[in-house]
Amino acid sequence: xxxxxxxxxxxxxxxxxxxxxxxxxxxxxxTSQVVGDVGLFAGAFRLPEGKAHPILMASTDGVxxxxxxxxxxxxxxxxxxxxxxxxxxxxxxxxAEPLFFMDYYGCGRLDPEVQEEVIKGLVRGCxxxxxxxxxGETAEMPGFYGDDEFDLVGSxxxxxxxxxxxxxxxxxxxDVILGLPGNGLHTNGYSLARKxxxxxxxxxxxxxxDELGGTMGDALLAVHPSYLEVVRAIRKEVTIKGIxxxxxxxxxxxxxxxxxxxxxxxxxxxxxxxxxxxNLIQKxxxxxxxxxxxxxNLGVGMAMVLDKAEALxxxxxxxxxxxxxxxxxxxxx
Amino acid sequence: xxxxxxxxxxxxxxxxxxxxxxxxxxxxxxTSQVVGDVGLFAGAFRLPEGKAHPILMASTDGVxxxxxxxxxxxxxxxxxxxxxxxxxxxxxxxxAEPLFFMDYYGCGRLDPEVQEEVIKGLVRGCxxxxxxxxxGETAEMPGFYGDDEFDLVGSxxxxxxxxxxxxxxxxxxxDVILGLPGNGLHTNGYSLARKxxxxxxxxxxxxxxDELGGTMGDALLAVHPSYLEVVRAIRKEVTIKGIxxxxxxxxxxxxxxxxxxxxxxxxxxxxxxxxxxxNLIQKxxxxxxxxxxxxxNLGVGMAMVLDKAEALxxxxxxxxxxxxxxxxxxxxx
Numbered sequence: 001x002x003x004x005x006x007x008x009x010x011x012x013x014x015x016x017x018x019x020x021x022x023x024x025x026x027x028x029x030x031t032s033q034v035v036g037d038v039g040l041f042a043g044a045f046r047l048p049e050g051k052a053h054p055i056l057m058a059s060t061d062g063v064x065x066x067x068x069x070x071x072x073x074x075x076x077x078x079x080x081x082x083x084x085x086x087x088x089x090x091x092x093x094x095x096a097e098p099l100f101f102m103d104y105y106g107c108g109r110l111d112p113e114v115q116e117e118v119i120k121g122l123v124r125g126c127x128x129x130x131x132x133x134x135x136g137e138t139a140e141m142p143g144f145y146g147d148d149e150f151d152l153v154g155s156x157x158x159x160x161x162x163x164x165x166x167x168x169x170x171x172x173x174x175d176v177i178l179g180l181p182g183n184g185l186h187t188n189g190y191s192l193a194r195k196x197x198x199x200x201x202x203x204x205x206x207x208x209x210d211e212l213g214g215t216m217g218d219a220l221l222a223v224h225p226s227y228l229e230v231v232r233a234i235r236k237e238v239t240i241k242g243i244x245x246x247x248x249x250x251x252x253x254x255x256x257x258x259x260x261x262x263x264x265x266x267x268x269x270x271x272x273x274x275x276x277x278x279n280l281i282q283k284x285x286x287x288x289x290x291x292x293x294x295x296x297n298l299g300v301g302m303a304m305v306l307d308k309a310e311a312l313x314x315x316x317x318x319x320x321x322x323x324x325x326x327x328x329x330x331x332x333x
Numbered sequence: 334x335x336x337x338x339x340x341x342x343x344x345x346x347x348x349x350x351x352x353x354x355x356x357x358x359x360x361x362x363x364t365s366q367v368v369g370d371v372g373l374f375a376g377a378f379r380l381p382e383g384k385a386h387p388i389l390m391a392s393t394d395g396v397x398x399x400x401x402x403x404x405x406x407x408x409x410x411x412x413x414x415x416x417x418x419x420x421x422x423x424x425x426x427x428x429a430e431p432l433f434f435m436d437y438y439g440c441g442r443l444d445p446e447v448q449e450e451v452i453k454g455l456v457r458g459c460x461x462x463x464x465x466x467x468x469g470e471t472a473e474m475p476g477f478y479g480d481d482e483f484d485l486v487g488s489x490x491x492x493x494x495x496x497x498x499x500x501x502x503x504x505x506x507x508d509v510i511l512g513l514p515g516n517g518l519h520t521n522g523y524s525l526a527r528k529x530x531x532x533x534x535x536x537x538x539x540x541x542x543d544e545l546g547g548t549m550g551d552a553l554l555a556v557h558p559s560y561l562e563v564v565r566a567i568r569k570e571v572t573i574k575g576i577x578x579x580x581x582x583x584x585x586x587x588x589x590x591x592x593x594x595x596x597x598x599x600x601x602x603x604x605x606x607x608x609x610x611x612n613l614i615q616k617x618x619x620x621x622x623x624x625x626x627x628x629x630n631l632g633v634g635m636a637m638v639l640d641k642a643e644a645l646x647x648x649x650x651x652x653x654x655x656x657x658x659x660x661x662x663x664x665x666x
Contacts, residue, residue, distance in 0.1 A: 003618040005628050008528035012627075035388055036500060041426035041578050041590075042390040042491070044498065047380075055368055056389075059375040060435040060488055062472045093374035102393040104437070104486045137486075139395045142524060144482065151477070153437045153470075155393055155488035158375070165377065167369060191475060195341035245374050257374075285336040294345075295338050 009142025011110060018112035018138060022119050029126040029133040033099070043134030045100050051161045057096035059087050060155045065190040066220070067152060072205040073217040076117035079152060084125025085226035086187050087156035089302065092231045093245040095166030096158035100134040101126055104153040108145035110138065118152060129228055131156070168242030168258030168305070171330055175241060176311035177255070179327040180230060182301035184222035184277050188248040189295040193220065193281055201284040211276045219277050227302050229320035238314055242305040246297035251327065253294065255303050264333035272325045275299045303327050342475025344443060351445035351471060355452050362459040362466040366432070376467030378433050384494045390429035392420050393488045398523040399553070400485060405538040406550040409450035412485060417458025418559035419520050420489035422635065425564045426578040428499030429491035433467040434459055437486040441478035443471065451485060462559055464489070501575030501591030501638070504663055508574060509644035510588070512660040513563060515634035517555035517610050521581040522628040526553065526614055534617040544609045552610050560635050562653035571647055575638040579630035584660065586627065588636050597666035605658045608632045636660050
């Protein structure tokens with residue numbers, strides 16, 4: 001009997017089914033900058049006017065093993081939003097505004113319904129950030145991923161200019177670090193968190209946990225916030241000298257990336273309220289406090305470095321619904 | 334005993350080791366447009382001057398299960414080049430020139446030596462195409478990918494303009510389709526090929542095959558060519574009305590994407606030499622000839638649609654080392 005593509009594990013009919021579902025969703029993210037139709041070999045995006053010397057900024061990321069929690073909970077429509085917001089925050093950390101996004105969905109066996117849920121989250125994230133979902137790739141790789149496994153990867157492209165980029169160059173001793181509150185693990189540290197919570201402590205994903213005021217799954221799947229509006233609002237009022245997007249590596253690992261020579265961090269751990277999910281993980285492990293600091297954001301979504309006077313000027317104001325808090329200051333190294 | 338990140342399967346020391354190896358390689362792809370240093374949250378790229386109204390073009394892709402052949406052969410330094418060239422060709426198909434690239438490397442257990450080999454190929458591909466490797470992400474996802482498994486995803490960003498984009502709009506009946514020769518499967522159809530060659534026919538990856546004049550592994554790992562130089566050279570002489578980058582879907586599946594209403598394809602199968610790897614797969618399956626056409630490029634790397642007179646003008650010339658050949662023509666539908 002002849003061998004065909006389907007018998008080798010690649011189902012082009014499922015791919016067609018999925019593509020039809022996705023196309024309609026993707027169209028809702030179209031902005032006036034998008035050129036042409038879905039289906040080109042490359043997506044096309046007219047660069048907006050308004051910057052004499054544009055600098056493109058770009059970042060690629062995955063959702064990591066937060067995907068496993070989504071799979072355990074059977075809730076697939078939020079990880080895409082996590083991914084878009086994570087990428088938007090990476091741009092913001094260097095002073096860029098997002099323009100468009102592309103996704104990659106690799107899987108063992110293409111389930112069009114699961115993929116549609118994933119894309120729904122991606123599309124929600126794109127729309128909320130005014131970002132066009134310009135392209136994407138679906139790869140069915142039998143025997144590569146497990147049957148029900150998938151990975152989700154995203155790339156974002158934004159723009160800035162020499163004047164608007166945030167690179168940390170002007171940071172000096174005496175500057176103050178303000179934090180923007182996070183709502184959970186965001187997209188980092190899930191391997192450790194899953195090991196502690198599910199393997200070691202034996203909790204279930206649908207288990208109600210008093211300290212969290214909800215289920216374990218809901219707490220772990222809380223969507224990584226986009227700080228686009230709040231960073232925009234703050235930049236209208238003051239100069240942000242440096243930003244750490246607090247992901248793997250923790251507060252110090254990420255803020256150290258933007259410090260110039262001669263500066264070091266003094267983080268005032270204990271000066272802000274750490275969300276209960278982190279205390280729970282630390283207790284259940286136990287996990288060493290130093291390891292907690294190295295792996296998790298501990299409730300600091302973004303950490304911004306400002307001149308002290310400007311920090312005092314804005315610290316007690318509310319920007320786009322966010323209250324700022326003290327994280328520490330810059331010392332001489 | 335406290336639980337730490339390493340015991341949960343994420344080895345930050347391996348990540349540091351890998352990052353050190355990679356950074357030096359990545360730096361060799363820096364172009365004068367790259368701003369700042371490796372280590373920003375987002376890569377920064379100064380848009381070149383020279384286009385009044387730039388249109389950014391972008392594409393995301395994976396290597397697919399060609400990776401499995403690389404793993405079987407223990408040869409990891411070419412799949413990255415495949416990926417870059419594939420993405421460059423996607424841009425070319427719509428008339429864009431490449432600017433920068435980003436990669437994602439997801440794996441079960443990070444092996445810095447394997448990753449370094451993979452990045453070597455990526456870097457070679459970037460350098461050959463004059464593309465900066467602007468950023469990337471490495472994700473160690475234990476229990477997600479198998480221990481020795483990885484996936485490799487890339488995103489490319491290029492640019493074009495209203496005048497330079499190739500969208501197929503002016504294609505009309507009577508136009509001629511010319512092909513650029515491929516050198517093998519490129520990056521598509523590997524699930525079917527592997528099933529036929531390794532599972533069904535039981536060939537080995539290091540087996541010498543007379544018809545191929547080399548080993549099975551070498552034939553399957555032949556690097557997907559970049560058609561950047563040849564397309565540039567042809568465009569200096571004539572107008573290319575439409576281009577199909579022949580990937581999954583075959584010649585017709587990909588060329589149909591660029592045809593305007595009222596046109597259909599007439600492909601003259603048999604009018605060019607099909608590389609022996611395809612005949613071998615068809616025979617070993619057997620695979621139905623229709624299925625071969627739907628899955629594989631059959632030796633046509635890119636198919637270009639030109640006005641008949643212009644096609645005749647260039648058909649017998651050599652561009653950047655490539656000889657063109659007849660693939661078919663456009664008929665009225």
